[in-house]
Amino acid sequence: MDWGWILDHLDDLAFRTAQHLYLTAIALAIGLAISFALALLAVRRRSLYPPIAGLASIVFTIPSLALFAAFVSITGISVWTAEIPLILYTFVMYVRNIVAGFDSVPPEVREAADGMGYGRLARLWRIELPLAVPLIIAGIRVAAVSTIGLVTITGILGDRFGGLGFFIFEGIARGYFATEMLLGAVPSIVLALLVDRALVLLQRRLTPWAHPARPGSAPEPAAA
Amino acid sequence: MGFVSAAVAWFADAANWSGPGGIPQRLLEHVLVSGLAMIIALAIVLPLGLWIGHRRRGAAVAVGLAGLGRAVPTLAAIAIVLPITAAYDPQLGFKLYPVVLAMILLAAPPILVNAYTGIVEVDPDLVEAARGMGMTGPQVLGRVELPLALPVVIGGIRSATVQVIATATLGSIFGFGGLGRFLIDGIANHDTGQIFGGVVLVAALALVAEAGLAGLQRVLAPARGG
Numbered sequence: 001m002d003w004g005w006i007l008d009h010l011d012d013l014a015f016r017t018a019q020h021l022y023l024t025a026i027a028l029a030i031g032l033a034i035s036f037a038l039a040l041l042a043v044r045r046r047s048l049y050p051p052i053a054g055l056a057s058i059v060f061t062i063p064s065l066a067l068f069a070a071f072v073s074i075t076g077i078s079v080w081t082a083e084i085p086l087i088l089y090t091f092v093m094y095v096r097n098i099v100a101g102f103d104s105v106p107p108e109v110r111e112a113a114d115g116m117g118y119g120r121l122a123r124l125w126r127i128e129l130p131l132a133v134p135l136i137i138a139g140i141r142v143a144a145v146s147t148i149g150l151v152t153i154t155g156i157l158g159d160r161f162g163g164l165g166f167f168i169f170e171g172i173a174r175g176y177f178a179t180e181m182l183l184g185a186v187p188s189i190v191l192a193l194l195v196d197r198a199l200v201l202l203q204r205r206l207t208p209w210a211h212p213a214r215p216g217s218a219p220e221p222a223a224a
Numbered sequence: 225m226g227f228v229s230a231a232v233a234w235f236a237d238a239a240n241w242s243g244p245g246g247i248p249q250r251l252l253e254h255v256l257v258s259g260l261a262m263i264i265a266l267a268i269v270l271p272l273g274l275w276i277g278h279r280r281r282g283a284a285v286a287v288g289l290a291g292l293g294r295a296v297p298t299l300a301a302i303a304i305v306l307p308i309t310a311a312y313d314p315q316l317g318f319k320l321y322p323v324v325l326a327m328i329l330l331a332a333p334p335i336l337v338n339a340y341t342g343i344v345e346v347d348p349d350l351v352e353a354a355r356g357m358g359m360t361g362p363q364v365l366g367r368v369e370l371p372l373a374l375p376v377v378i379g380g381i382r383s384a385t386v387q388v389i390a391t392a393t394l395g396s397i398f399g400f401g402g403l404g405r406f407l408i409d410g411i412a413n414h415d416t417g418q419i420f421g422g423v424v425l426v427a428a429l430a431l432v433a434e435a436g437l438a439g440l441q442r443v444l445a446p447a448r449g450g
Binding site: 003020046059061062063065066069070072142145146148149150152155156165169172173176178181182184186189192193196 | 225227291293294295296298299300301303304305306310342378386387390391393394396397399404406407410411416419420422423426427430
């Protein structure tokens with residue numbers, strides 16, 4: 001380890017960490033919005049759930065390296081070359097957990113809401129959504145950890161991408177310079193663990209009545 | 225749909241089918257690394273998951289370990305292992321070991337969680353009845369719990385296998401062979417045919433492995449299906 005080299009590159013480390021969070025946040029936010037719509041569709045019309053979930057899990061098995069490369073030939077090198085695959089990968093984790101979240105609302109709660117005169121939309125927004133939050137956040141946790149890992153691979157697209165993963169690609173290009181590879185690898189693991197922890201705390205804040213959501217309750221493991 | 229014709233042309237080119245960089249050899253490298261990682265992961269993690277499920281204790285440890293394994297980006301795992309193993313063995317430690325170790329780390333969480341979950345979800349009345357008949361702990365696990373849990377256990381192995389086959393492509397970033405080589409070289413040379421040819425090969429391998437394990441699941445647990 002060349003500690004001097006690391007001390008010389010602390011501003012790079014800060015920049016790449018910010019880039020990592022920014023690339024991750026875009027994918028998580030847009031992915032959540034689209035998945036939420038898809039999940040509501042699947043909850044309303046049950047017959048749509050198997051094809052939606054099936055497609056999402058097929059996408060999940062495409063190697064990320066291939067998907068990023070494929071989008072170069074479609075979108076050129078832009079932020080969407082990285083973001084579209086990242087967003088597509090979040091669907092499988094989000095949709096399953098959001099649907100599971102709405103399914104976890106007890107029928108008698110729905111009936112009580114109906115009896116109190118809630119309309120369909122008001123019931124969804126004020127009764128069902130809050131009760132689904134623990135499982136939805138469990139989905140966000142899995143998606144966040146997975147996306148942080150996948151962002152490292154976007155470093156293949158050049159120096160505007162990759163977040164902390166860019167150090168790994170640059171380190172390899174410099175003849176397997178171990179210090180730089182580790183400067184990318186170790187902080188990206190720390191980042192994944194910290195974000196996961198932060199989401200646990202957020203969930204406890206939002207739903208103090210619920211048991212903490214276990215990562216095991218989310219069905220699919222993280223991709224790479 | 226230019227990429228389809230480009231991929232077809234790439235597959236049709238006889239030069240891509242021979243020699244050290246040819247499709248058969250890259251396929252073999254990919255199968256060997258994925259298979260080796262799966263065998264080692266199964267040998268370590270499967271007994272652990274079954275045992276934790278059988279004892280119905282240590283679930284928090286299993287879930288915590290699995291979560292930790294999932295949090296480690298594969299690219300980071302290879303990048304951390306490579307400098308260490310390369311120092312011991314400049315040949316295999318440079319290319320083979322880091323990829324295999326990272327794939328073991330990737331395969332472990334789904335195998336562990338499903339093995340544990342499968343056993344825990346077995347009807348406690350059946351376990352009780354088996355004990356009442358005088359079965360020992362290992363007999364209960366082997367003759368009652370495991371056969372009933374098999375679909376869930378194999379489900380975890382299937383999911384791990386597909387992910388390992390897809391993710392072993394990352395090894396090529398670090399100079400390992402395998403099917404990822406076609407992706408990396410295709411990206412470097414802007415060769416669309418090679419990129420999509422590589423994608424088709426990886427997907428085909430994953431599908432074959434998935435179908436094989438689904439068949440195994442049907443043979444071993446026929447009444448319950450896949």
